[in-house]
Amino acid sequence: MADLKRFLVRRAVTFIPTIIGVTLITFIIAFVIPANPARAWAGGIKADPHVVATIVKEYHLNDPWYVQYYFFMKGILTNSIVDPLFNYKVMSYMLARFPITFQLTLFALFFLIVLGIPLGIISALKKDTVIDAFVRVWALTGVSVPIFWLGYIFIYVFFYMLGWITVAGVPYPKVHITGIPIIDALLSGDWTTFAENIKRFILPGFTLGFAGIGIIARLVRNSFLEAINSDYIYFAKMRGLRNRRVFMHALRNALVPVVTVVGLQFGGLLGGAPITETVFGIPGMGRAMVQAIFNMDFPVLIAGTLLAALIFVITNLVVDILYAIIDPRVRF
Amino acid sequence: MSSEARREPLIEVENLYVYFYTYAGVVKAIEDVSFTIYKGETFCLVGETGCGKTVVSxxxxNIVPPPGRIVKGKVIYHRDGEEVNIIKLSEEELRNIRGKEIAYIIQDPSAALDPLYVVGYQIAETMVDHGTVKDFKEGFGRAVRLLKEVLIPDPERRVKAYPHELSGGMRQRVVISMGLSNEPKLLIADEPTSYLDVTVQAQVLDLLRELKGKKGLTVLLITHDMGVVAEMCERVAVLYAGNIxxxxxxDELFKRPKHPYTVGLLRAVPNPLTEIEKLESIPGTVPNLIKPPSGCRFHPRCPHATEKCRREKPPLIRVGPSHYVRCWxxxxxxxxVSRSE
Structure with missing residues (x-):
């Protein structure tokens, strides 16, 4: 336990440079863009020069880059910076949208685990059959097909043609516990809101998870095959263990590498969320960032990057802890 | 040798053929192998790597890994006075025999244990799945006693150790304790010492011998090491390229080896019973069994090979009371005779 504590502290310290690095890169990319954000914020070509001058002063736009970076970061972290275009506090705005993106990612993750792992096991057990070929094709299509195309096709088929699902908007339950609509609905037993959320998120979630399902299935297939062909599984059979127990030995060993990849996929899903949210009209963090890019709204962009980076490092930490729990050879 | 007649057989293998159906062709791994293992004895299968010892065991x-298949032959198991043909049993009936009545110890103890479970759990599950203990709690208790029996120090603590926390010798002892856990009728030890240091090898062999004496086990020992054969076994079968x-x-084998291959094997190691000037190796290697040599499979390496050896498979000849040789x-x-003991 003392080991775990020391590990957590050590890892938390490494968070800081990671997050500074990620936000700094985003900031510098935004900084070097040859555009005049102050004028864009003030209303474009016809902007009043006085307003532009005020904005430049307010947002330190004429200061060196490190002063600007410090100003933005401090403003975001203390929630004191106000959006130049829409007059709301940037961090509050992003934090309000974060649960939606998180909910979308949870749906995608759900498909990743519930479809990816069983498909992988089945294709390992039925190696070189139709189902195995199906998973192989799925994995290949998944990584090749762009999310936006897939999203529009799904909307066309399931919304327009079949009318099975609902798109756009997020219904909130009356109770506010975690801020994530579907979890709050579940916790307060608000089944109508729960069902409405499922209807709206099932398709975007599946779209977002589509590529990952194939990847996870292939990975599970390979690591499961490796496990069932290992000496300890053969020896387990030679000891006359029951089939179910032999299977559990193979499964647990096969899942060790899968945990890492699922963790990384989770970060990747957050990265894919902007496109999915834009296609399906989900008012999450990702869509806000896409709009921010169009508006040259740098504070929102950097706040979004900061949150995404934070989630990514936290996910990695959780993966490392899980890893040590399932594999006793891993030490903190 | 009058006692020989009264010995009760435990396993009788009759005219066994095992083929491996690979992409490159059919590997005729085992052809026409027959032998008998008597109750209470230590029977040895000896031969070079790749000659089929492990497959026979x-x-x-009937747990030959795919693409291997038993093509022909019988494996008669004398189960409490009843004769059972192993080849004919269902998978579930076989599962009940494996690890309970016929238990294995395999070569590489590091690979044999699941790295994610404590050794106590793995010993206990062997008993739980055969119903010899009622639950894991009792299984762990028994595991502690078994570890003590195989001379693992501090068994109460070691039962909760993961395989990677134990040394190679200790892991092999854990594997042995698994083999013994259900008090099997036959223990098959497949090269139990080849992955261990020489000093640990001697300890493990001593342990096996002691346990055998204490429990009245029947042991099938598989090895390529003539030293181990001399030390452990009562009867020996020499396997070459899938043929006995x-x-x-x-004693007979070491004093009066008949087959040129056996003679070669014994010249390649220091013989405890006779003096030899210098160790010699057998020229050549084990043949490819997709297209095994015609006639006697040993003829390409045999110093006495004749035209007949190249053409015709030699018969099995009884040259002494319990001494059989397959050579022209x-x-x-x-x-x-059609089959050996």
């Missing part, structure tokens, strides 16, 4: 519970070429009691050199010097 796995046919005894000679079967004899251990002894044609007419004993009685031709």
């Amino acid at each position: 796995r046919t005894l519970t 070429v000679e079967v004899a009691p251990v 050199l002894y044609a007419g010097k004993g009685e031709e």
Whole structure:
């Protein structure tokens, strides 16, 4: 336990440079863009020069880059910076949208685990059959097909043609516990809101998870095959263990590498969320960032990057802890 | 040798053929192998790497890994006075025999244990799945006693250790304790010492011998090491390229080896019973079994090979009371039999 504590502290310290690095890169990319954000914020070509001058002063736009970076970061972290275009506090705005993106990612993750792992096991057990070929094709299509195309096709088929699902908007339950609509609905037993959320998120979630399902299935297939062909599984059979127990030995060993990849996929899903949210009209963090890019709204962009980076490092930490729990050879 | 007649057989392998159906072709791994293991003895299968020793041992519970298949032959198991043909049993019946009545110890103890479970759990599950203990709690208790029996120090603590926390010798002891956990009728030890240091090898062999004496086990020992054969066994079968070429009691084999291959094997190691000037190796390597040599499979490496050896498969000849050899050199010097003991 003392080991775990020391590990957590050590890892938390490494968070800081990671997050500074990620936000700094985003900031510098935004900084070097040859555009005049102050004028864009003030209303474009016809902007009043006085307003532009005020904005430049307010947002330190004429200061060196490190002063600007410090100003933005401090403003975001203390929630004191106000959006130049829409007059709301940037961090509050992003934090309000974060649960939606998180909910979308949870749906995608759900498909990743519930479809990816069983498909992988089945294709390992039925190696070189139709189902195995199906998973192989799925994995290949998944990584090749762009999310936006897939999203529009799904909307066309399931919304327009079949009318099975609902798109756009997020219904909130009356109770506010975690801020994530579907979890709050579940916790307060608000089944109508729960069902409405499922209807709206099932398709975007599946779209977002589509590529990952194939990847996870292939990975599970390979690591499961490796496990069932290992000496300890053969020896387990030679000891006359029951089939179910032999299977559990193979499964647990096969899942060790899968945990890492699922963790990384989770970060990747957050990265894919902007496109999915834009296609399906989900008012999450990702869509806000896409709009921010169009508006040259740098504070929102950097706040979004900061949150995404934070989630990514936290996910990695959780993966490392899980890893040590399932594999006793891993030490903190 | 009058006691020989009264010995009760435990396993009788009759005219066994095992083929591996690979992409490159059919590997005729085992052809026409017969032998008997008597209750209470230590029977040895000896031969070079790749000659089929391990495959033979796995046919005894019909657990030959794919693409291998038993093509022909019988494995008769004398189960409480009843004769059972292992080849004919269902998978579930076989599962009940494996690890309970016929238990294995395999070569590489590091690979044999699941790295994610404590050794106590793995010993206990062997008993739980065969119903010899009622639950894991009792299983762990028994595991502690078993670890003590295989001379693992501090068994109460070690039962909760993961495989990677134990040394190679200790892991092999854990594997042995698994083999013994259900008090099997036959223990098959497949090269139990080849992955261990020489000093640990001696300890493990001593342990096996002691346990055998204490529990009245029957042991099938598989090895390529003539030293181990001399130390452990009562009867020996010499396997070459999937054929048994000679079967004899251990003293007889070391004193009067008949088959040119056995003679070669014994020249390659220091012989405890006779003095030899210098160690010699057998020229050549084990043949490819997709297209095994015609006639006697040993003829390309045999110093006495004749035209007949190249053309015709030699018969099995009984040259002594329990001494059988499959070689044309002894044609007419004993009685031709269809199978050895």
